[in-house]
Amino acid sequence: MKLLIKGARVVDPSQKIDGVLDVLIEEGKIAKIAPNIDYAAGEVVDADGLTLIPxxxxxxxxxxxxxxxxxxxxxxxxxxxxxxxxxxxxxxxxxxxxxxxxxxxxxxxxxxxxxxxxxxxxxxxxxxxxxxxxxxxxxxxxxxxxxxxxxxxxxxxxxxxxxxxxxxxxxxxxxxxxxxxxxxxxxxxxxxxxxxxxxxxxxxxxxxxxxxxxxxxxxxxxxxxxxxxxxxxxxxxxxxxxxxxxxxxxxxxxxxxxxxxxxxxxxxxxxxxxxxxxxxxxxxxxxxxxxxxxxxxxxxxxxxxxxxxxxxxxxxxxxxxxxxxxxxxxxxxxxxxxxxxxxxxxxxxxxxxxxxxxxxxxxxGLPAGTLAVGAAADIALVDLDCAQTIRVEDFLSKGKNSPFDGMAVTGRVVHTLVDGEWVYRDGCIAPRFED
Incomplete structure:
Protein backbone atom coordinates (compact mmCIF):
# COMPACT_ATOMS: atom_id res chain seq x y z
CA MET A 1 0.00 0.00 0.00
CA LYS A 2 1.24 3.48 -0.90
CA LEU A 3 -0.17 6.51 0.87
CA LEU A 4 0.74 10.19 1.01
CA ILE A 5 -0.58 12.30 3.87
CA LYS A 6 -0.25 15.97 2.98
CA GLY A 7 -0.16 19.18 4.97
CA ALA A 8 -0.47 17.94 8.53
CA ARG A 9 1.40 19.43 11.44
CA VAL A 10 3.84 16.58 12.09
CA VAL A 11 4.99 16.21 15.70
CA ASP A 12 7.57 13.50 16.39
CA PRO A 13 9.54 14.06 19.60
CA SER A 14 11.85 11.13 18.80
CA GLN A 15 13.29 13.19 15.93
CA LYS A 16 12.52 16.66 17.31
CA ILE A 17 10.16 17.30 14.40
CA ASP A 18 7.36 19.85 14.68
CA GLY A 19 6.20 21.46 11.46
CA VAL A 20 3.79 21.33 8.55
CA LEU A 21 5.04 18.45 6.40
CA ASP A 22 3.99 15.60 4.14
CA VAL A 23 4.41 11.95 5.14
CA LEU A 24 4.91 9.25 2.53
CA ILE A 25 4.11 5.64 3.44
CA GLU A 26 5.23 2.69 1.35
CA GLU A 27 4.83 -1.01 2.16
CA GLY A 28 3.59 -0.21 5.65
CA LYS A 29 6.62 1.87 6.61
CA ILE A 30 7.56 5.54 6.79
CA ALA A 31 9.31 6.27 3.48
CA LYS A 32 9.80 10.04 3.64
CA ILE A 33 8.90 13.12 5.67
CA ALA A 34 9.40 16.44 3.90
CA PRO A 35 7.57 19.55 2.69
CA ASN A 36 5.59 19.30 -0.54
CA ILE A 37 6.32 15.73 -1.56
CA ASP A 38 5.35 15.10 -5.19
CA TYR A 39 3.61 11.78 -5.59
CA ALA A 40 1.66 10.37 -8.50
CA ALA A 41 0.73 6.86 -7.39
CA GLY A 42 -1.38 5.59 -4.50
CA GLU A 43 -3.81 7.33 -2.16
CA VAL A 44 -3.34 10.98 -1.26
CA VAL A 45 -4.99 12.36 1.89
CA ASP A 46 -5.34 16.06 2.68
CA ALA A 47 -4.61 16.44 6.40
CA ASP A 48 -4.69 20.22 6.58
CA GLY A 49 -5.67 21.27 10.11
CA LEU A 50 -4.76 17.92 11.66
CA THR A 51 -1.75 16.99 13.79
CA LEU A 52 0.06 13.82 12.76
CA ILE A 53 1.88 11.99 15.57
CA PRO A 54 3.40 8.56 16.16
CA GLY A 365 12.38 -1.58 24.22
CA LEU A 366 9.38 -1.66 21.89
CA PRO A 367 9.69 -0.96 18.15
CA ALA A 368 7.23 1.91 18.38
CA GLY A 369 6.79 5.59 19.17
CA THR A 370 8.65 7.10 16.22
CA LEU A 371 8.09 8.31 12.67
CA ALA A 372 11.69 7.65 11.64
CA VAL A 373 12.19 6.58 8.03
CA GLY A 374 11.97 2.80 7.90
CA ALA A 375 9.84 2.53 11.04
CA ALA A 376 6.39 0.99 10.94
CA ALA A 377 3.81 3.52 9.76
CA ASP A 378 1.92 3.52 13.08
CA ILE A 379 0.23 6.90 13.10
CA ALA A 380 -2.52 8.88 14.78
CA LEU A 381 -4.05 12.00 13.23
CA VAL A 382 -5.59 14.32 15.80
CA ASP A 383 -7.77 17.42 15.59
CA LEU A 384 -6.42 19.39 18.54
CA ASP A 385 -9.10 22.05 18.25
CA CYS A 386 -12.13 19.77 18.15
CA ALA A 387 -14.41 20.19 21.15
CA GLN A 388 -16.54 17.20 22.07
CA THR A 389 -18.24 15.45 24.95
CA ILE A 390 -17.12 12.06 26.26
CA ARG A 391 -19.96 9.57 25.95
CA VAL A 392 -19.44 6.04 27.22
CA GLU A 393 -22.19 4.72 24.93
CA ASP A 394 -19.84 5.53 22.03
CA PHE A 395 -17.00 3.45 23.45
CA LEU A 396 -15.80 0.53 21.34
CA SER A 397 -14.58 -1.12 24.53
CA LYS A 398 -16.99 -3.49 26.24
CA GLY A 399 -16.14 -1.60 29.43
CA LYS A 400 -18.30 1.52 29.78
CA ASN A 401 -16.92 2.22 33.27
CA SER A 402 -15.66 5.80 33.12
CA PRO A 403 -16.29 8.66 35.54
CA PHE A 404 -15.65 11.07 32.65
CA ASP A 405 -18.94 10.34 30.90
CA GLY A 406 -20.48 13.67 29.92
CA MET A 407 -17.25 15.64 30.37
CA ALA A 408 -16.46 18.32 27.77
CA VAL A 409 -12.97 17.92 26.32
CA THR A 410 -10.88 19.25 23.47
CA GLY A 411 -8.82 17.17 21.05
CA ARG A 412 -10.14 14.27 19.01
CA VAL A 413 -8.41 11.33 17.37
CA VAL A 414 -9.69 11.37 13.78
CA HIS A 415 -7.67 8.58 12.13
CA THR A 416 -5.38 5.77 13.25
CA LEU A 417 -3.09 3.73 10.99
CA VAL A 418 -1.21 0.55 11.88
CA ASP A 419 1.54 -0.63 9.55
CA GLY A 420 0.29 1.96 7.07
CA GLU A 421 -3.29 0.66 6.97
CA TRP A 422 -6.37 2.45 8.23
CA VAL A 423 -7.74 0.82 11.35
CA TYR A 424 -9.81 3.81 12.48
CA ARG A 425 -10.94 6.49 10.05
CA ASP A 426 -13.29 9.43 10.32
CA GLY A 427 -14.82 8.16 13.53
CA CYS A 428 -15.32 4.56 12.35
CA ILE A 429 -13.38 1.37 12.93
CA ALA A 430 -12.17 -0.32 9.74
CA PRO A 431 -14.82 -2.64 8.25
CA ARG A 432 -12.64 -5.74 8.69
CA PHE A 433 -12.92 -5.37 12.47
CA GLU A 434 -16.67 -4.99 12.55
CA ASP A 435 -18.68 -7.77 14.15
Whole structure:
Protein backbone atom coordinates (compact mmCIF):
# COMPACT_ATOMS: atom_id res chain seq x y z
CA MET A 1 0.00 0.00 0.00
CA LYS A 2 1.24 3.48 -0.90
CA LEU A 3 -0.17 6.51 0.87
CA LEU A 4 0.74 10.19 1.01
CA ILE A 5 -0.58 12.30 3.87
CA LYS A 6 -0.25 15.97 2.98
CA GLY A 7 -0.16 19.18 4.97
CA ALA A 8 -0.47 17.94 8.53
CA ARG A 9 1.40 19.43 11.44
CA VAL A 10 3.84 16.58 12.09
CA VAL A 11 4.99 16.21 15.70
CA ASP A 12 7.57 13.50 16.39
CA PRO A 13 9.54 14.06 19.60
CA SER A 14 11.85 11.13 18.80
CA GLN A 15 13.29 13.19 15.93
CA LYS A 16 12.52 16.66 17.31
CA ILE A 17 10.16 17.30 14.40
CA ASP A 18 7.36 19.85 14.68
CA GLY A 19 6.20 21.46 11.46
CA VAL A 20 3.79 21.33 8.55
CA LEU A 21 5.04 18.45 6.40
CA ASP A 22 3.99 15.60 4.14
CA VAL A 23 4.41 11.95 5.14
CA LEU A 24 4.91 9.25 2.53
CA ILE A 25 4.11 5.64 3.44
CA GLU A 26 5.23 2.69 1.35
CA GLU A 27 4.83 -1.01 2.16
CA GLY A 28 3.59 -0.21 5.65
CA LYS A 29 6.62 1.87 6.61
CA ILE A 30 7.56 5.54 6.79
CA ALA A 31 9.31 6.27 3.48
CA LYS A 32 9.80 10.04 3.64
CA ILE A 33 8.90 13.12 5.67
CA ALA A 34 9.40 16.44 3.90
CA PRO A 35 7.57 19.55 2.69
CA ASN A 36 5.59 19.30 -0.54
CA ILE A 37 6.32 15.73 -1.56
CA ASP A 38 5.35 15.10 -5.19
CA TYR A 39 3.61 11.78 -5.59
CA ALA A 40 1.66 10.37 -8.50
CA ALA A 41 0.73 6.86 -7.39
CA GLY A 42 -1.38 5.59 -4.50
CA GLU A 43 -3.81 7.33 -2.16
CA VAL A 44 -3.34 10.98 -1.26
CA VAL A 45 -4.99 12.36 1.89
CA ASP A 46 -5.34 16.06 2.68
CA ALA A 47 -4.61 16.44 6.40
CA ASP A 48 -4.69 20.22 6.58
CA GLY A 49 -5.67 21.27 10.11
CA LEU A 50 -4.76 17.92 11.66
CA THR A 51 -1.75 16.99 13.79
CA LEU A 52 0.06 13.82 12.76
CA ILE A 53 1.88 11.99 15.57
CA PRO A 54 3.40 8.56 16.16
CA UNK A 55 0.76 6.08 17.24
CA UNK A 56 0.35 6.22 21.02
CA UNK A 57 2.06 3.52 23.09
CA UNK A 58 0.47 2.10 26.25
CA UNK A 59 2.67 -0.09 28.44
CA UNK A 60 -0.04 -0.89 30.99
CA UNK A 61 -3.51 -2.11 30.09
CA UNK A 62 -5.86 -5.02 30.70
CA UNK A 63 -7.42 -6.82 27.73
CA UNK A 64 -9.04 -9.55 29.93
CA UNK A 65 -8.43 -12.21 27.27
CA UNK A 66 -8.26 -15.18 27.80
CA UNK A 67 -11.01 -16.11 30.22
CA UNK A 68 -12.66 -12.81 31.14
CA UNK A 69 -14.06 -11.91 27.74
CA UNK A 70 -17.34 -10.73 29.25
CA UNK A 71 -15.36 -7.66 30.40
CA UNK A 72 -13.21 -7.22 27.27
CA UNK A 73 -11.45 -9.29 24.63
CA UNK A 74 -8.52 -8.70 22.33
CA UNK A 75 -10.77 -7.65 19.44
CA UNK A 76 -12.89 -5.14 21.36
CA UNK A 77 -9.93 -3.88 23.38
CA UNK A 78 -7.74 -3.21 20.37
CA UNK A 79 -10.60 -1.48 18.55
CA UNK A 80 -10.98 0.79 21.58
CA UNK A 81 -7.23 1.38 21.58
CA UNK A 82 -7.32 2.37 17.90
CA UNK A 83 -10.15 4.81 18.59
CA UNK A 84 -7.98 6.38 21.26
CA UNK A 85 -5.01 6.75 18.91
CA UNK A 86 -3.01 3.84 20.36
CA UNK A 87 -1.16 1.57 17.96
CA UNK A 88 0.88 -0.47 20.47
CA UNK A 89 -0.42 -1.76 23.81
CA UNK A 90 1.07 -4.01 26.51
CA UNK A 91 -1.48 -6.15 28.33
CA UNK A 92 -1.13 -7.35 31.90
CA UNK A 93 -1.11 -10.98 32.99
CA UNK A 94 -4.16 -11.11 35.29
CA UNK A 95 -6.23 -13.15 32.86
CA UNK A 96 -7.92 -16.50 33.43
CA UNK A 97 -5.83 -18.60 33.16
CA UNK A 98 -3.07 -16.29 34.29
CA UNK A 99 -0.49 -15.42 31.62
CA UNK A 100 2.27 -17.15 33.58
CA UNK A 101 3.42 -19.60 30.92
CA UNK A 102 4.41 -19.56 27.24
CA UNK A 103 1.14 -21.13 26.05
CA UNK A 104 -0.98 -18.20 27.25
CA UNK A 105 1.56 -15.65 26.00
CA UNK A 106 1.52 -17.32 22.55
CA UNK A 107 -2.30 -17.34 22.56
CA UNK A 108 -2.40 -13.59 23.17
CA UNK A 109 0.21 -12.85 20.50
CA UNK A 110 -1.45 -15.08 17.91
CA UNK A 111 -4.98 -13.83 18.51
CA UNK A 112 -3.84 -10.22 18.44
CA UNK A 113 -1.92 -10.79 15.21
CA UNK A 114 -4.86 -12.48 13.52
CA UNK A 115 -7.79 -10.49 14.90
CA UNK A 116 -6.51 -7.38 16.68
CA UNK A 117 -6.60 -3.84 15.34
CA UNK A 118 -3.28 -2.75 16.90
CA UNK A 119 0.01 -4.28 18.02
CA UNK A 120 -0.31 -6.20 21.29
CA UNK A 121 2.67 -7.02 23.50
CA UNK A 122 1.90 -9.42 26.39
CA UNK A 123 3.34 -8.90 29.84
CA UNK A 124 3.91 -12.20 31.62
CA UNK A 125 3.24 -12.83 35.29
CA UNK A 126 6.14 -12.54 37.71
CA UNK A 127 4.81 -15.39 39.82
CA UNK A 128 2.81 -18.50 39.07
CA UNK A 129 -0.87 -17.79 39.51
CA UNK A 130 -0.04 -14.24 40.68
CA UNK A 131 0.48 -15.78 44.11
CA UNK A 132 3.88 -14.25 44.81
CA UNK A 133 5.40 -17.57 45.84
CA UNK A 134 7.09 -19.22 42.86
CA UNK A 135 8.66 -17.58 39.82
CA UNK A 136 6.78 -17.97 36.57
CA UNK A 137 8.54 -19.35 33.48
CA UNK A 138 10.28 -16.07 32.64
CA UNK A 139 12.64 -17.29 29.93
CA UNK A 140 10.00 -19.39 28.19
CA UNK A 141 7.53 -16.51 28.30
CA UNK A 142 10.09 -14.17 26.76
CA UNK A 143 10.68 -16.64 23.94
CA UNK A 144 6.92 -16.74 23.39
CA UNK A 145 6.75 -12.94 23.12
CA UNK A 146 6.48 -11.43 26.62
CA UNK A 147 8.08 -7.98 26.86
CA UNK A 148 8.10 -7.63 30.67
CA UNK A 149 6.82 -9.35 33.81
CA UNK A 150 4.34 -8.12 36.39
CA UNK A 151 1.82 -9.35 38.94
CA UNK A 152 -0.15 -6.13 38.42
CA UNK A 153 -3.55 -6.33 39.99
CA UNK A 154 -1.77 -7.77 43.00
CA UNK A 155 1.27 -6.44 44.85
CA UNK A 156 4.39 -8.57 45.30
CA UNK A 157 4.36 -8.50 49.09
CA UNK A 158 7.48 -10.59 49.76
CA UNK A 159 10.58 -8.41 49.36
CA UNK A 160 12.86 -11.40 48.88
CA UNK A 161 10.66 -12.61 46.05
CA UNK A 162 10.67 -9.16 44.48
CA UNK A 163 14.46 -9.17 44.50
CA UNK A 164 14.50 -12.62 42.91
CA UNK A 165 12.02 -11.57 40.22
CA UNK A 166 14.07 -8.48 39.39
CA UNK A 167 17.27 -10.53 39.14
CA UNK A 168 15.79 -13.22 36.91
CA UNK A 169 14.04 -10.65 34.73
CA UNK A 170 17.35 -8.82 34.26
CA UNK A 171 19.01 -12.08 33.18
CA UNK A 172 16.51 -12.29 30.32
CA UNK A 173 16.67 -8.60 29.42
CA UNK A 174 13.24 -7.86 30.88
CA UNK A 175 11.93 -5.47 33.49
CA UNK A 176 9.55 -5.98 36.42
CA UNK A 177 6.53 -3.66 36.42
CA UNK A 178 5.45 -3.41 40.04
CA UNK A 179 2.02 -2.72 41.49
CA UNK A 180 3.17 -0.89 44.63
CA UNK A 181 0.76 -1.53 47.45
CA UNK A 182 1.01 -2.91 50.97
CA UNK A 183 -2.19 -4.93 51.26
CA UNK A 184 -2.04 -4.94 55.05
CA UNK A 185 -2.15 -1.17 55.13
CA UNK A 186 -4.89 -0.94 52.50
CA UNK A 187 -6.97 -3.27 54.68
CA UNK A 188 -10.17 -3.05 52.66
CA UNK A 189 -9.87 0.64 51.78
CA UNK A 190 -11.92 1.63 48.74
CA UNK A 191 -10.93 5.27 48.25
CA UNK A 192 -8.20 7.68 49.36
CA UNK A 193 -8.10 8.04 53.14
CA UNK A 194 -8.73 11.62 54.18
CA UNK A 195 -11.41 14.23 54.69
CA UNK A 196 -13.61 13.04 51.82
CA UNK A 197 -13.56 9.37 52.83
CA UNK A 198 -14.42 10.32 56.42
CA UNK A 199 -17.27 12.55 55.26
CA UNK A 200 -18.67 9.80 53.01
CA UNK A 201 -18.22 7.01 55.54
CA UNK A 202 -16.08 4.94 53.17
CA UNK A 203 -13.07 2.99 54.31
CA UNK A 204 -9.88 4.75 53.22
CA UNK A 205 -6.62 3.55 51.69
CA UNK A 206 -3.60 5.47 53.01
CA UNK A 207 -0.96 6.97 50.72
CA UNK A 208 1.79 5.21 52.61
CA UNK A 209 0.47 1.82 51.43
CA UNK A 210 1.83 2.76 47.99
CA UNK A 211 4.85 4.66 49.21
CA UNK A 212 6.32 1.85 51.31
CA UNK A 213 6.61 -0.36 48.24
CA UNK A 214 7.95 2.47 46.09
CA UNK A 215 10.69 3.01 48.68
CA UNK A 216 11.35 -0.74 48.81
CA UNK A 217 11.77 -1.03 45.06
CA UNK A 218 14.10 1.98 44.95
CA UNK A 219 16.27 0.49 47.71
CA UNK A 220 16.40 -2.90 45.97
CA UNK A 221 17.46 -1.26 42.72
CA UNK A 222 20.17 0.68 44.52
CA UNK A 223 21.44 -2.22 46.64
CA UNK A 224 21.68 -4.76 43.81
CA UNK A 225 22.22 -2.54 40.78
CA UNK A 226 18.91 -3.63 39.27
CA UNK A 227 16.10 -1.76 37.53
CA UNK A 228 12.34 -1.74 37.96
CA UNK A 229 9.32 0.16 36.73
CA UNK A 230 6.66 1.44 39.11
CA UNK A 231 3.09 1.26 37.86
CA UNK A 232 0.42 3.95 38.30
CA UNK A 233 2.21 6.32 40.69
CA UNK A 234 -0.47 8.34 42.47
CA UNK A 235 0.93 10.13 45.53
CA UNK A 236 3.09 13.17 46.21
CA UNK A 237 5.66 11.30 48.29
CA UNK A 238 5.99 8.57 45.66
CA UNK A 239 6.97 11.22 43.12
CA UNK A 240 9.38 12.85 45.56
CA UNK A 241 11.10 9.53 46.29
CA UNK A 242 11.49 8.69 42.61
CA UNK A 243 12.87 12.17 41.96
CA UNK A 244 15.51 11.73 44.65
CA UNK A 245 16.34 8.21 43.44
CA UNK A 246 16.95 9.45 39.90
CA UNK A 247 19.23 12.21 41.18
CA UNK A 248 21.26 9.47 42.88
CA UNK A 249 21.52 7.51 39.63
CA UNK A 250 19.23 4.66 40.65
CA UNK A 251 17.72 2.81 37.68
CA UNK A 252 14.03 3.31 38.37
CA UNK A 253 11.26 4.38 36.00
CA UNK A 254 7.60 5.07 36.65
CA UNK A 255 4.29 5.97 35.06
CA UNK A 256 1.09 7.67 36.06
CA UNK A 257 -2.37 7.37 34.51
CA UNK A 258 -4.69 9.96 32.93
CA UNK A 259 -7.39 9.63 35.57
CA UNK A 260 -5.01 10.81 38.31
CA UNK A 261 -4.36 13.96 36.26
CA UNK A 262 -8.02 14.65 35.50
CA UNK A 263 -9.80 13.76 38.76
CA UNK A 264 -9.30 13.75 42.53
CA UNK A 265 -10.94 12.04 45.51
CA UNK A 266 -13.54 14.83 45.67
CA UNK A 267 -15.12 13.25 42.58
CA UNK A 268 -16.41 10.40 44.73
CA UNK A 269 -18.53 12.90 46.66
CA UNK A 270 -19.39 15.11 43.70
CA UNK A 271 -20.61 12.13 41.70
CA UNK A 272 -22.54 10.75 44.67
CA UNK A 273 -20.73 7.46 45.20
CA UNK A 274 -20.53 6.69 41.46
CA UNK A 275 -18.56 3.44 41.34
CA UNK A 276 -16.95 4.54 38.07
CA UNK A 277 -14.68 6.61 40.35
CA UNK A 278 -13.40 3.50 42.14
CA UNK A 279 -9.91 2.65 40.92
CA UNK A 280 -6.77 1.15 42.44
CA UNK A 281 -4.71 3.05 43.52
CA UNK A 282 -7.57 5.38 44.40
CA UNK A 283 -8.06 8.90 43.14
CA UNK A 284 -5.94 11.08 45.41
CA UNK A 285 -6.00 14.69 46.62
CA UNK A 286 -5.41 17.91 44.69
CA UNK A 287 -1.98 18.17 46.34
CA UNK A 288 -1.04 14.71 45.05
CA UNK A 289 -2.34 15.60 41.60
CA UNK A 290 -0.26 18.78 41.47
CA UNK A 291 2.89 16.83 42.33
CA UNK A 292 2.13 14.27 39.60
CA UNK A 293 1.91 17.09 37.07
CA UNK A 294 5.14 18.56 38.40
CA UNK A 295 6.76 15.14 38.05
CA UNK A 296 5.68 14.93 34.42
CA UNK A 297 7.04 18.41 33.76
CA UNK A 298 10.47 17.82 35.32
CA UNK A 299 11.01 14.30 33.99
CA UNK A 300 10.57 12.42 37.26
CA UNK A 301 7.61 10.50 35.81
CA UNK A 302 8.77 8.81 32.62
CA UNK A 303 5.50 8.18 30.82
CA UNK A 304 1.72 8.08 30.90
CA UNK A 305 -0.04 4.71 30.75
CA UNK A 306 -3.79 4.17 30.70
CA UNK A 307 -4.20 1.23 33.12
CA UNK A 308 -7.24 0.51 30.92
CA UNK A 309 -9.37 -1.71 33.17
CA UNK A 310 -12.74 -2.55 31.61
CA UNK A 311 -15.47 -4.20 33.69
CA UNK A 312 -18.95 -5.52 33.03
CA UNK A 313 -21.67 -3.12 34.14
CA UNK A 314 -22.91 -5.63 36.73
CA UNK A 315 -19.55 -5.36 38.52
CA UNK A 316 -19.99 -1.61 38.86
CA UNK A 317 -23.75 -1.41 39.46
CA UNK A 318 -23.35 -2.37 43.12
CA UNK A 319 -22.52 -0.66 46.41
CA UNK A 320 -19.25 1.28 46.37
CA UNK A 321 -17.57 -1.16 48.77
CA UNK A 322 -18.41 -4.10 46.50
CA UNK A 323 -17.61 -2.57 43.12
CA UNK A 324 -14.70 -3.72 40.97
CA UNK A 325 -11.80 -1.26 40.76
CA UNK A 326 -10.86 0.20 37.39
CA UNK A 327 -11.57 2.72 34.65
CA UNK A 328 -11.96 2.06 30.93
CA UNK A 329 -9.22 4.35 29.69
CA UNK A 330 -8.17 3.84 26.07
CA UNK A 331 -10.74 6.11 24.49
CA UNK A 332 -10.31 9.11 26.81
CA UNK A 333 -6.58 9.05 27.61
CA UNK A 334 -5.28 11.53 25.06
CA UNK A 335 -8.10 14.01 25.56
CA UNK A 336 -7.81 13.98 29.35
CA UNK A 337 -4.05 14.48 29.22
CA UNK A 338 -4.29 17.18 26.58
CA UNK A 339 -6.84 18.99 28.73
CA UNK A 340 -4.96 18.59 32.01
CA UNK A 341 -1.44 19.25 30.74
CA UNK A 342 -1.39 21.20 27.46
CA UNK A 343 -4.50 23.39 27.56
CA UNK A 344 -3.67 24.23 31.18
CA UNK A 345 -0.27 25.53 30.05
CA UNK A 346 1.76 22.98 32.01
CA UNK A 347 3.35 21.22 29.00
CA UNK A 348 3.63 21.81 25.28
CA UNK A 349 2.07 19.28 22.95
CA UNK A 350 5.42 17.81 21.88
CA UNK A 351 6.26 16.94 25.48
CA UNK A 352 2.87 15.28 25.95
CA UNK A 353 3.36 13.24 22.78
CA UNK A 354 6.78 12.11 24.05
CA UNK A 355 5.21 10.92 27.31
CA UNK A 356 2.71 8.82 25.36
CA UNK A 357 4.92 7.52 22.52
CA UNK A 358 8.71 7.32 22.45
CA UNK A 359 9.26 7.33 26.21
CA UNK A 360 7.02 4.36 27.09
CA UNK A 361 8.41 2.51 24.06
CA UNK A 362 11.96 3.04 25.30
CA UNK A 363 11.17 1.72 28.78
CA UNK A 364 10.29 -1.72 27.39
CA GLY A 365 12.38 -1.58 24.22
CA LEU A 366 9.38 -1.66 21.89
CA PRO A 367 9.69 -0.96 18.15
CA ALA A 368 7.23 1.91 18.38
CA GLY A 369 6.79 5.59 19.17
CA THR A 370 8.65 7.10 16.22
CA LEU A 371 8.09 8.31 12.67
CA ALA A 372 11.69 7.65 11.64
CA VAL A 373 12.19 6.58 8.03
CA GLY A 374 11.97 2.80 7.90
CA ALA A 375 9.84 2.53 11.04
CA ALA A 376 6.39 0.99 10.94
CA ALA A 377 3.81 3.52 9.76
CA ASP A 378 1.92 3.52 13.08
CA ILE A 379 0.23 6.90 13.10
CA ALA A 380 -2.52 8.88 14.78
CA LEU A 381 -4.05 12.00 13.23
CA VAL A 382 -5.59 14.32 15.80
CA ASP A 383 -7.77 17.42 15.59
CA LEU A 384 -6.42 19.39 18.54
CA ASP A 385 -9.10 22.05 18.25
CA CYS A 386 -12.13 19.77 18.15
CA ALA A 387 -14.41 20.19 21.15
CA GLN A 388 -16.54 17.20 22.07
CA THR A 389 -18.24 15.45 24.95
CA ILE A 390 -17.12 12.06 26.26
CA ARG A 391 -19.96 9.57 25.95
CA VAL A 392 -19.44 6.04 27.22
CA GLU A 393 -22.19 4.72 24.93
CA ASP A 394 -19.84 5.53 22.03
CA PHE A 395 -17.00 3.45 23.45
CA LEU A 396 -15.80 0.53 21.34
CA SER A 397 -14.58 -1.12 24.53
CA LYS A 398 -16.99 -3.49 26.24
CA GLY A 399 -16.14 -1.60 29.43
CA LYS A 400 -18.30 1.52 29.78
CA ASN A 401 -16.92 2.22 33.27
CA SER A 402 -15.66 5.80 33.12
CA PRO A 403 -16.29 8.66 35.54
CA PHE A 404 -15.65 11.07 32.65
CA ASP A 405 -18.94 10.34 30.90
CA GLY A 406 -20.48 13.67 29.92
CA MET A 407 -17.25 15.64 30.37
CA ALA A 408 -16.46 18.32 27.77
CA VAL A 409 -12.97 17.92 26.32
CA THR A 410 -10.88 19.25 23.47
CA GLY A 411 -8.82 17.17 21.05
CA ARG A 412 -10.14 14.27 19.01
CA VAL A 413 -8.41 11.33 17.37
CA VAL A 414 -9.69 11.37 13.78
CA HIS A 415 -7.67 8.58 12.13
CA THR A 416 -5.38 5.77 13.25
CA LEU A 417 -3.09 3.73 10.99
CA VAL A 418 -1.21 0.55 11.88
CA ASP A 419 1.54 -0.63 9.55
CA GLY A 420 0.29 1.96 7.07
CA GLU A 421 -3.29 0.66 6.97
CA TRP A 422 -6.37 2.45 8.23
CA VAL A 423 -7.74 0.82 11.35
CA TYR A 424 -9.81 3.81 12.48
CA ARG A 425 -10.94 6.49 10.05
CA ASP A 426 -13.29 9.43 10.32
CA GLY A 427 -14.82 8.16 13.53
CA CYS A 428 -15.32 4.56 12.35
CA ILE A 429 -13.38 1.37 12.93
CA ALA A 430 -12.17 -0.32 9.74
CA PRO A 431 -14.82 -2.64 8.25
CA ARG A 432 -12.64 -5.74 8.69
CA PHE A 433 -12.92 -5.37 12.47
CA GLU A 434 -16.67 -4.99 12.55
CA ASP A 435 -18.68 -7.77 14.15
Missing amino acids: GLVDIHCHLRDPGLEYKEDIVSGTKAAARGGFTSVCCMANTKPVADNPAVIAYIRDKAKNEGAVHVYPIGAASKGLEGKELAEIGEMKRAGAVAISDDGKPIMNTGFMRLAMEYAADFGLKVLDHCEDSGLVDGGVMNEGYVSTKLGLRGSVNVAEEIHVARDILLCEQYGLSAHICHVSTKRSVEMVRLAKKRGIKITCETAPHYLAATDTWVAEKEYDTATRVNPPLRTKEDQEELIKGLCDGTIDCIATDHAPHHRDEKMVEYDLAASGISGFETAFQLCYQALVLSGKLDVSRLIALMTVQPAQIL
